[in-house]
Amino acid sequence: MVLARSLGAALVTGASQGIGKAVAMRLAFDGYKVALNDLAHKREQLEAIAEDIDQKFGSGTFVIPADVSQEEQVKQMISSTSKALDGLDVVVANAGIVGLLKPITDISMKEWDQIHQVNTRGVFMCYKWAAREMIARGSRGRIIGASSNVGKQGVPNAAAYVSSKFGIRGLTQSAALELGKYGITVNAYAPGPIETPMLKDILDDPSTLPKVESLGLKSEIGQPEDIASIVSYLASKEAHYITGQTICVNGGMYFD
Template structure:
């Protein structure tokens, strides 16, 4: 049985980790959810979609695609909106990280790959989601993935990752100024040490950077709770913000 819906949310990078937790939380809140990740993760996405229906009774739609490719992002947004009946929330969560490497040895191809997904991908999601929301004239919520490394360049040997996450903060602020007149808020979240496969890679290579005031990592659901609030009607007067969820690694 499909439950009554609050609207439609599209979550990128939703096959696992933070993205999956966000999708499940938004479904729990009452949103129909469109789930995006790479084509290679289609089976994982389909498993998440089944879980959304089974646990929360919300409609779900799988839209694989590469967020760094504009044509694919455009098609992703259009198909999600057409299939589920609109677009109220865009969560540009997809992101990658490279193994640690000194800036003196950092390969330009790795630099371009990180910026292509983490910055360009978020920009394309913001662009096409805002176009769809403006055309529907019902406002909306756009939410992006920054990082603790987007507030301080605190990850030694991750120059491209830090740069990409700072870029998300600037993009979020600029987009917020522009889109407010359309009733669209634009915010981001800045995770610190969250228990995901990406963290394990970072932690194993650079463990001293991951200490928190609680002595343990956060969980993907800790990020999902912030996204839930930013996607809600109660957050209508919050825009242009990048909210830290970092367990006290540092304070804003």
Template sequence: MDHKGVALVTGAARGIGRAIALRLAEDGFDVTLNDLESSEEHLKTLAQEITQKGRRASVIYGDVSQETDVRSMVDSAVHKLGSLNVMVANAGISSQVTPIQDVKVEEWDRILGVNIRGVFFCYKYAAQQMIKQGRGGRIIGASSITGKQGEGQAAPYSASKFAVRGLTQSAAKDLGVHKITVNAYAPGATSTPMLDSVVENMDGGAAFREAWIKATPVGYIGMPSDIASIVSYIASKEAHFITGQTISVNGGMYFD
């Protein structure tokens, strides 16, 4: 398989991030994997899977909400694998199920710190590196179905995911002249450890899961590989004329 370049995937240890990293490796990218140091074993196992596919992998730990960590991630990808061609700002965290009147400012800051501040840092430092390389690139962020239709009892999370859409549109206009496209993906209910955690920690969680399934015309919750498939396309050369978009991958739960 031809070498397509180097991708950096944040939040790669589990769920959607893991699926994206594997798919990009299958597509021909070498991959730098990022997550918190507490995910060391998961990242090492993932790196081994990628090398077994015939691609190179590197691991760097860091917190996307910290600017110096994100700068180091980009530098590490370039130093170890030679360049940066695709940035996938996937890392994100879910908020507690809480009505707006009860949301604590600490919870607000925690969610937005990772879900939008972290994406901003990824976009910024990926853009700097790609401009320096002069060969264009693909920058991709994680929004959500709740970034297109606000969800009750999830104000911090919904706000952060709406913000990713605005950031993506703005960055696309800034970076198009450099042949860098900027897009985002907006998953619906997807079978991941994050979703399982939300369901387990809410009253009537099982009923909510069933309601999600019933609200989805295709009749089932998505898998991480379903999200990875759209990332694969918008990371490809064929997607050069798509930018500033946030693409829903939700089984038709909401139309937009």
């Protein structure tokens, strides 16, 4: 076990696998006490990651299942994390879903709303309640959200997902302008194709194969740790002069 110096407390949503898990592990390595969030049925996965973090880094963990599309649960998640870890310095609103890949003419309102409930509404509520907690505590915190490469350049057959990720860019810019006076920075990361269970589900579904090329998935696929490294930097003191940005991490498949 490596005992890391304490840099404060961080919360990562969607932390049971993929990018969220990698971000949580990296922040623990950096020296943060880490709260791990995902849906309630993923508690065992979260507890296994927490145990791994405690054994490797001894930095302290807190498991807090919650549905980020439900405001009362987000409010309680932020409050409980802050109490359990004696503060809240970094919030990474990572949780998101892709939904079905289909033409805009075939997307139902139920499918549209489901994606925006998690990807846009969920990130907004994490930003909102994280900001309230940080302001109340006088924390010069870091709020970081999940956009996407397709949140900067649209692709066909994913209109709901694309629009939800475009929305994160605007939300991040507005929040950064509002919260700067409190010393809080707000940024987002925009991954290209990353080797995660979510991507594997897309590639393994025969119905998606005709649409995969339009998403740029034939380009080089990155690793979750590639995203974790930029989150680590955005959470650091060195990034205090960066805010309102959505940073591409995509192996050069698209240049901002």
